[in-house]
Amino acid sequence: MSRATRRIVVAHLAERGMNPAEIAAELGVSRDTVRRDLAEAPPPAPAPEPEPAPPVAAGLLLPEHPQLADDLATLTAAFDARPEYAARFAIHQEAQRVRAWQARTAPATA
Template identity: 65%
Template sequence: MSVGTRRILVAHLAERRMSVPEIASELGVSKETVRRDLHNPPPAVEPETPPDVAPPAPGLVLPESKQLRQDLNVLTTAFRGKPEDVARFAIHQAAQPIRQHWQARMDARAEQQEARS
């Protein structure tokens, strides 16, 4: 186990209120190593942003992923539009059948209620 990994584990176990002897026993290291790791915590890790991912457009913000970016690029190229317009269109197209299904269910319920009256 690397020193960095061990320090992360020591910090995590200490946050869970484990004692120095318990942490040392759990990780198979000396109490002195645990004490030293507690005095030298691991550096904060910044989340890594892939260089090929553009920043999100203003407005609707979705968690960025490589696959999402590729799909948006395919749609943008196919429809020759701005990413925001293509996203609006795709969301509208995906929602339309659901909207129609809900409307049909509401119409069927209304008909049932009228038949009961």
């Protein structure tokens, strides 16, 4: 194993919680070699940032759920509208139904 490869392996094993003696035994090298590799190892590369998910509807963040995506596609096609307009329409319609239900079930005031 090359020195560069060994340094990568040593750094990885150290990140996983192994101490230098355990790493040395695992790789068949001395503890001093492991300590030197750890001391000379370049800092780990930053984790790549995840790519943002493509918006389903501009200005509307929806959880990734197959049924929700299918429902939005159905509404978008049915109304020949942009996804955000279809979502806005569906939300508005449901809010009107809830308001009507609340008005029917609200206790009468004297």
